[in-house]
Amino acid sequence: MLALAFSLSILTACGSGSTPSNTSSGGQTSGGQSTEKAQGDTEEKVQLRWMMWTGSDEEKKVWENLASKVTEKYPNITVKFETDTFSSYWDKLPALIASGSAPDIVSMQSLRMPTFATRGALEPLDPYIEKTPDFKIENFDKSILEALSWNGKVMAIPYDLGPYILYYNKDLFDKYGVPYPDENMDWNSFLERAKGTTQDGNYGFVLRNVIDQVVPWIWGNGGDYMNEDATKSLMHEPKAAEAVQFLSDLFHKHKVAMPITDPGNENFYREAFYSGKVAMYLDGPWNFGNVRAKANFEWDIAPVPNNGGKVNTWIAGSGFGIFPKSKHKEEAWKAISVMMGEEGFEYLATTGRAFPARSTSIETFQKADPRPAGMDLVTKAAEKSKPLAVTTNWQETQLMINRELDKIWFNNEPVQEVLNNIQKQFDPLLEKHQQILSSSK
């Protein structure tokens, strides 16, 4: 019986996704989630669905409060907040989009945006932005808007700003009398500091075995991992190879990088830092909250060490876009413009959740919690950043690269050999990416 009920509910769910509610006969409401024409009301009552990943109940409450601000301004619109964990969200979203039942407001992360934008799953927002001058798009950080744009069109309105930065444990530096990392730190002085803090079972640095952690070093050395058109891989070229070699040496030659003992744990590097046994690591400002809560020591941030590169870090962030097949795109934009408006941002900033993408709220964010002391470095780091360019099949590409690079971190295999191996697989993936691009036009 249960199975029967399940399959019936699936059938009805699919039905409501594929037929527009207005044409359904007999005054049926479709799935109970969309239009209900309240009798006598001049304005149609609309319930929007908004899906966003969360990691805790507090986070959930923050977003729900934000959603309620929409109803305060537009009484006819209510936003129904749906949530899941980060990884489940990305498992679920493609299925929802494929079946046409995605939420009206879609949450999007810059690194995954191209995958969805090329497949027509995001509405370009420029026409809506132009219609709404008091939204003041000019207050948003340029680099993060660019990271959430595709073919020059904004696909999602960012809520946070995240250039990769260097976190460091002040207590360890004090203990061994090593100078703190500073703004002009090059690779040599970084290595000196790492060596100085590698004592008594503590390590100078911890690396997460993913490409995101390697890119800032490649850029900082003037190299890149692929060309601008995303047609050719460049990781095997000398500038990039030097950077990877430098990181490999941190593990195997200087032994200042903590060996990775738990490769299945994607928070291994963070936990190592929280434990107080690691002096430096790379992460985004989105992790301020966790470090504040979990680190039992004094800490601060610095830019990523630079070896003469024009940019030395990437920037990523997340935001909110509109599902093109939504029946309430206008209302969805109204909702986004409230949530991502100045007031919405002020509220978000007081919760200290994420470094605000809207510059007007940075001050409020700093007041909410002054740690780290070097917070103004975030905007400075953003100036020397660019989006981590990704392809439409980036998930597959990055996993391939990560696992090839593993051979260096875990097995000390020759850097150039591994990088050549990456090129052999990277180029065909880029070719496939180009095919997806041309078929989506």
Added chain:
Amino acid sequence: MGSLPETENREVPQREVKTKFNSGVRKQKFNREALSGYLFLAPNILGFLAFTALPVVVSFILSFYNWEMLIPPMFAGLDNFKNLFFNDPLFLLVIKNTLYYVGVYVPFNIVVAMILALWLCTLTKGVAIYRTLFFLPVLAPTVAAAFIWKFMFEPKVGFVNTFLGWFGVSGPNWLGDPDFAMLAIIIMSVWKMVGYNMVIFIAGIQSIPASLYEAAKIDGANSWDRFIHITLPMISPALFFGVVMTVITSFQVFDQAYIMTGGGPANATNTIVMYIYENGFQYFKMGYASSIAWVLFGVIFAVTMVQMKVQKKWVNYD
């Protein structure tokens, strides 16, 4: 639940032969009984159709398509299968990894289960307690067990290396060394699943008549002879069942590797099912994932068929 209508059906033909002249009445009764039988079956059947049969059919069809979920499916013929075997070195690697897992895990599991079963059968006291203790890990959730073993495999302070240290052996970075990661997962899996085969073997051993052993003893057979010539042939059906089931489940290894190493380091623990998961749910290549699933089905089917054929030579049903 399913057995009720079956027995009813079996009885009906017999009765029909005896009372042929009023079969009309019988038939009516049969129909009504059959109907209620099917009604009882309905929840199971519907569930099976919706959540097992339908997905199986769909995945078979999908294996001949390119479907990335966000774009409509495109017919690809046998391309997916061709690419698997000729253009995808990673697929060959995950097959190799899976075969390594199966090849080490299955004998390891069977031998340990057999030793435990033989030992428990010699005990006069506490059999129930030990049996429960060894069976407990089977009931423990894999996720929880995998997390505990992650701590145990921690190279500096973890239990495994501390234990090895008592004997002067400095243990490896178990999960972080491509040469040891799969072995670590095998050890954990044996610990987790060995109780299942052990219980089956115990049941088999306990059903052997004591008179056989007594006769052999009188003839002067030592304990090894008795094991080879009495115990092993007598429990060969249980052994066969254990081997077949263990092989099938070990080809599908996923959870342990997913949690303990995430398929890494350097793909050392990437298995067929994990590769299906990655293609389907991370790269959105549903068609490709389906074709891998059907290759896996083919492999398991072939291996099981061979085992069924070979069993005639060593499994003793008398």
